[in-house]
Amino acid sequence: MQELLTRIANQSSGWIELRFQERKTKQIAVRNGTLEESSSKRIQGIGVRALIDGVFGFASTTDLTEQGILRAVAAAQGAARTSSGAKKHRIKGLADASMGVGTFPVPTTDPLDNHSLEEKLALVMTIDERIRKGSSLIVSSSTSYGEIQDEKIIVTSDGAKAHVFISIPEFRVMAVAQKDGDQCFGNGANGVNGGWQDLMSLTPPEELADYAVRIAVEQLDAPHPPGGLATVVLDPGLVGVLSHEAIGHSVEADIVLGGAITANKMNQKVASELVTMVDSGVSEHRPHATGTLAVDDEGVATRKTTLIENGILRSYLHNRETAAHFGVEPTGNARAFEYSDAPIIRMRNTYIEPGVTPVEELIAGVEDGFYMCGLGFGGQADSNAEFMFGVREAREIKNGRIGKLVRGATISGNAFDVLNSVDAVGSDFRWDLGASTCGKSQSAKVDAGGPHLRCKGTIGGRQ
Amino acid sequence: MNNETILRERCREALKLTKSHGADEVEVFAQTVHSISADIEKHDLQTSSSQQETMVGIRALVNQQVGFVCTNVLDDLEATCVDVVKLAKASPKDENNVFADPVTFEPVPDLYDSHSESFSVSDAVAQTIRMIEAADAIDPRLVIGGGTFSANRELRCIVTSKGVDLAEKASLFTYYALATAKDGEKVSNMAFHFDACHFVKDVNVVPVTARACQDALGSLGAQKGESFVGPVILAPTAVEDVLVGLFAFQLNAKNALRGSSRWGKSLGEAIAHTSLTVTDNGRLPGGVATRSFDREGMPHRELVLIDAGVAIALMHNGYTARAMGSTNTAHASGSARSTPGIGLTNLSIQPGNKSKDDLIADVKQGLLVNRFSGSSNPISGDFSGVAKAATLIKNGKLDRPVTGTLIAGNVFEVLKNLSGVSSETERTFAATLPYLRLEGISVTAE
Numbered sequence: 001m002q003e004l005l006t007r008i009a010n011q012s013s014g015w016i017e018l019r020f021q022e023r024k025t026k027q028i029a030v031r032n033g034t035l036e037e038s039s040s041k042r043i044q045g046i047g048v049r050a051l052i053d054g055v056f057g058f059a060s061t062t063d064l065t066e067q068g069i070l071r072a073v074a075a076a077q078g079a080a081r082t083s084s085g086a087k088k089h090r091i092k093g094l095a096d097a098s099m100g101v102g103t104f105p106v107p108t109t110d111p112l113d114n115h116s117l118e119e120k121l122a123l124v125m126t127i128d129e130r131i132r133k134g135s136s137l138i139v140s141s142s143t144s145y146g147e148i149q150d151e152k153i154i155v156t157s158d159g160a161k162a163h164v165f166i167s168i169p170e171f172r173v174m175a176v177a178q179k180d181g182d183q184c185f186g187n188g189a190n191g192v193n194g195g196w197q198d199l200m201s202l203t204p205p206e207e208l209a210d211y212a213v214r215i216a217v218e219q220l221d222a223p224h225p226p227g228g229l230a231t232v233v234l235d236p237g238l239v240g241v242l243s244h245e246a247i248g249h250s251v252e253a254d255i256v257l258g259g260a261i262t263a264n265k266m267n268q269k270v271a272s273e274l275v276t277m278v279d280s281g282v283s284e285h286r287p288h289a290t291g292t293l294a295v296d297d298e299g300v301a302t303r304k305t306t307l308i309e310n311g312i313l314r315s316y317l318h319n320r321e322t323a324a325h326f327g328v329e330p331t332g333n334a335r336a337f338e339y340s341d342a343p344i345i346r347m348r349n350t351y352i353e354p355g356v357t358p359v360e361e362l363i364a365g366v367e368d369g370f371y372m373c374g375l376g377f378g379g380q381a382d383s384n385a386e387f388m389f390g391v392r393e394a395r396e397i398k399n400g401r402i403g404k405l406v407r408g409a410t411i412s413g414n415a416f417d418v419l420n421s422v423d424a425v426g427s428d429f430r431w432d433l434g435a436s437t438c439g440k441s442q443s444a445k446v447d448a449g450g451p452h453l454r455c456k457g458t459i460g461g462r463q
Numbered sequence: 464m465n466n467e468t469i470l471r472e473r474c475r476e477a478l479k480l481t482k483s484h485g486a487d488e489v490e491v492f493a494q495t496v497h498s499i500s501a502d503i504e505k506h507d508l509q510t511s512s513s514q515q516e517t518m519v520g521i522r523a524l525v526n527q528q529v530g531f532v533c534t535n536v537l538d539d540l541e542a543t544c545v546d547v548v549k550l551a552k553a554s555p556k557d558e559n560n561v562f563a564d565p566v567t568f569e570p571v572p573d574l575y576d577s578h579s580e581s582f583s584v585s586d587a588v589a590q591t592i593r594m595i596e597a598a599d600a601i602d603p604r605l606v607i608g609g610g611t612f613s614a615n616r617e618l619r620c621i622v623t624s625k626g627v628d629l630a631e632k633a634s635l636f637t638y639y640a641l642a643t644a645k646d647g648e649k650v651s652n653m654a655f656h657f658d659a660c661h662f663v664k665d666v667n668v669v670p671v672t673a674r675a676c677q678d679a680l681g682s683l684g685a686q687k688g689e690s691f692v693g694p695v696i697l698a699p700t701a702v703e704d705v706l707v708g709l710f711a712f713q714l715n716a717k718n719a720l721r722g723s724s725r726w727g728k729s730l731g732e733a734i735a736h737t738s739l740t741v742t743d744n745g746r747l748p749g750g751v752a753t754r755s756f757d758r759e760g761m762p763h764r765e766l767v768l769i770d771a772g773v774a775i776a777l778m779h780n781g782y783t784a785r786a787m788g789s790t791n792t793a794h795a796s797g798s799a800r801s802t803p804g805i806g807l808t809n810l811s812i813q814p815g816n817k818s819k820d821d822l823i824a825d826v827k828q829g830l831l832v833n834r835f836s837g838s839s840n841p842i843s844g845d846f847s848g849v850a851k852a853a854t855l856i857k858n859g860k861l862d863r864p865v866t867g868t869l870i871a872g873n874v875f876e877v878l879k880n881l882s883g884v885s886s887e888t889e890r891t892f893a894a895t896l897p898y899l900r901l902e903g904i905s906v907t908a909e
Contacts, residue, residue: 388849
């Protein structure tokens with residue numbers, strides 16, 4: 001296939017990008033001990049993007065013969081020509097980049113296919129039973145295992161020839177507890193770019209299950225927090241959510257050009273000098289982050305991109321088009337979820353660099369505040385960096401000690417105000433969003449994390 | 464042979480192959496989707512594209528054990544048929560795994576426009592340009608940061624070993640605009656509106672663009688609000704953000720079956736004020752989700768879910784109907800890429816008899832919320848988040864736009880204290896909804 005795509009790319013007039021993808025997925029879902037889904041999916045196709053007269057056109061096909069691919073090429077070029085009369089700002093060119101060449105295997109010694117369907121199903125059933133037995137207050141359990149295995153061949157007429165393999169298994173649990181007609185839930189999820197053992201060793205499924213039960217049950221008797229501005233210690237999970245949702249999207253160059261609050265803020269102070277934030281195709285600090293990829297879907301070799309350096313905004317996230325617009329190097333952030341999606345700017349592994357303060361000291365320094373862990377139900381952020389996240393587990397901090405749980409807590413504010421308020425950064429590090437899927441007109445598997453942070457945020461509660 | 468005949472034959476072939484490899488019962492659901500779209504980014508045409516895909520999903524039962532496989536690799540269909548039987552054999556037995564007998568019904572009219580076959584990439588591009596021009600005509604401070612116009616043609620086909628053998632074509636045009644207003648350093652909230660239709664002649668992108676633009680402009684210059692506990696009027700988009708996900712969860716029979724829906728245990732009981740009536744209708748004329756039959760081949764029909772504040776019905780597919788001894792309401796949802804779930808089709812909250820202005824006129828101190836950015840927990844009912852494009856209400860009149868204002872409450876509680884339902888309704892992404900006035904909401908100004 002790579003030879004065929006290379007030949008077609010070399011023979012095409014004008015710039016062209018050809019991307020073959022075969023995706024195999026599996027999904028096992030159990031609820032209350034009953035199998036809800038045991039499924040697999042296999043899709044194949046080729047996405048073609050052409051650039052003519054400064055305008056992109058895109059087409060996709062499932063016909064993998066040479067004739068079928070050539071028809072898709074003609075359709076993509078036709079779409080570009082059609083659009084060229086209507087587009088106001090033509091693409092002046094694509095920025096030069098280090099193009100990916102070679103084969104990029106999955107970073108694991110324990111491939112998912114070494115483990116049978118029966119083994120995976122048995123684990124899901126066992127964990128689901130563990131949830132139901134975790135407390136007499138549990139009225140519903142939900143457990144699932146899913147995996148995505150991708151093979152991509154990315155060829156461009158200007159040099160990319162990459163053969164990329166990606167393997168993402170993930171495990172999810174949810175427990176619903178009930179008391180006096182009131183219901184609360186607890187959840188947990190894990191995901192990696194790697195193999196079976198890489199997933200199992202991140203947080204064992206038994207621990208995820210026990211945590212979900214504990215949170216569901218404990219919330220039943222928990223009060224709502226009072227609303228208002230408070231000192232908070234965010235765990236790596238919420239730091240990851242903040243980094244990805246509230247900051248990360250606002251530095252995606254296409255969003256910047258659409259009017260994000262970060263436009264015209266380059267090289268200005270946007271956060272506390274304690275904050276250094278990164279988006280990377282590499283899995284720094286800990287292995288197997290889900291957003292790890294060696295080559296993006298434009299064929300560009302990825303790299304570590306420092307977005308905020310000691311509080312100063314240093315970079316946006318780019319594809320080749322926006323990199324040319326801003327006169328910088330592409331950062332390798334062009335990603336497409338399936339063959340039928342055109343690449344757009346997406347994050348990979350987004351995190352805040354660890355600092356020097358032990359976590360215990362972060363908490364000990366709070367007289368009256370909250371310790372907030374993980375993304376709960378719901379969350380949104382705007383291009384003006386205003387955000388609101390549901391919090392999975394929120395506990396009071398009184399006189400430097402973590403206390404009782406509060407339920408239904410949210411944290412909101414302007415992400416840059418929150419980052420400016422950071423007065424201590426933990427020395428720890430964890431990836432936490434490995435089972436997450438980011439949505440921006442198409443899906444993307446991403447990861448995010450960081451250390452604990454101490455800062456100020458607005459707690460959503462009751463008057 | 465036309466495309467419908469070819470796809471039906473493909474389904475029948477897959478059914479026979481799957482049975483020949485050991486399945487007792489088989490359901491084959493296939494879809495061919497043609498899609499043309501043009502995208503807006505940063506107030507300019509970005510990319511236009513054309514796509515076509517045929518996907519086949521096969522569900523097999525072996526001794527009431529179930530497996531599901533889908534693929535678009537149609538040259539190797541037999542391998543898929545072998546795989547699905549293997550998956551089924553590895554699964555535990557469940558006596559509720561039975562496929563339904565066929566039911567005769569009248570197809571929904573006016574789902575397919577033959578003119579959609581000649582709708583081209585250049586037509587889609589022209590619509591996106593119209594959206595940008597509509598924003599320019601309103602105010603130069605507006606930016607359409609994102610938007611899409613899509614023209615889709617879909618052919619669905621389902622064949623089962625029980626004798627279901629159906630096919631249907633539908634055309635659908637969908638379009639949305641994401642507008643932001645920028646004035647110096649001031650950046651508005653991002654405002655979103657969506658619309659859709661089945662016929663080329665009904666396409667009109669201007670009103671949806673104008674609504675997004677007006678909402679964006681309305682939130683420019685917003686200042687700190689006020690903290691109080693009191694009435695909040697949710698606009699239709701905010702109603703969708705706060706309530707529709709909870710309705711979809713609580714009225715899903717699968718969640719009732721698993722014990723995670725409190726309304727599942729409260730059928731026949733009052734769960735809301737008498738002014739609330741909620742229906743779901745998969746045959747709604749012009750509805751985005753309108754089709755003749757559901758993911759399992761059962762005919763759609765209108766279902767009253769909440770009648771004058773009383774929860775009276777749950778949404779069922781074949782599995783939950785059998786497991787709970789209820790009637791199948793034809794709410795099997797999903798595509799050829801997934802096993803049938805349970806989902807809303809075209810949800811409507813029935814309009815009330817007061818205008819939106821009348822709802823505002825009764826409020827001494829309150830908040831009008833156009834969009835809600837936050838969480839609404841479908842299990843506990845707790846909701847909390849930022850009121851977007853919000854306007855303070857003082858002495859029965861809209862006072863001034865506010866920003867950084869949080870609203871919080873519990874859906875189960877506020878539905879009982881619903882104090883007003885507007886006579887006006889709007890189509891949001893998933894539903895047709897009025898303005899709702901909720902009492903006792905906690906409003907916190909940051």
